[in-house]
Amino acid sequence: MKYSPLDIYIFNNKFFSITESGFWEETKEAEITEPSNIENIYLDNPFFTLIPEELSGHIPIEEKKRFISDEKLELIYLEDKISKYQTIIYWGIDKEIKNAIKKNFPTANLKHFCESMIMSSNFDFQVKYFLGEECIYIASFNNKKLVLVNRYKIENSEDSLYFILSVVKESKFINESFNIEHSGIENKKLVSKLKSVFPEIMINYNQQSNIKKIVI
Secondary structure (H helix, E strand, C coil), X not given: CCCCCCEEEEECCEEEEECCCCCEEEECHHHCXXXXXXXXXXXXXXXXXXXXXXXXXXXXXXXXXXXXXXXXXXXXXXXXXXXXXXXXXXXXXXXXHHHHHHHHCCCCEEEEXXXXXXXXXXXXXXXXXXXXXXXXXXXXXXXXEEEEEEEEECCCHHHHHHHHHHHHHHCCCCCCCCEEEEEXXXXXXXXXXXXXXXXXXXXXXXXXXXXXXXXX
């Protein structure tokens, strides 16, 4: 995936801008000198779901909200259409957070973080994950079709491994040739465990996206 200097990522309540060479760089909101030039803001957010485009118009709004959470949440709900996969990302955002972002970046498109992962897959059979300190995003693609994308809370490498293996199983990749692409924090211990489970698969890391710039 090629990251654009015109995009901002808000992950784990931290701002990340993209350098001219394509690397993630933690920054302060006040340090973004030309906010009007920002095209897209990708926001990490736990309240989202995917709905097939052909079904979305037939599902009542209250039911869509229940897909996200059974709790009564005071959220503003947004829809993003992913034409490539005939899918709708339906997600909720706190009103104050949305207003603050739009106030400071009035011309930017506000998108859910998972969309940045979904749009960049070109493989027939692939698992992708973006690793943070407290959560991991995992997406899978089977025969160029989006199978799933989800966000999981984690505490350690064992949690991340468990969720990745669960996605592999759910995607029916156990007896298939597939590849893994990972980004975010570089965790060599996790990669080593994945290679021990799947010695034949290709595992690629996007160094540009390392949000910690250290190996753990």
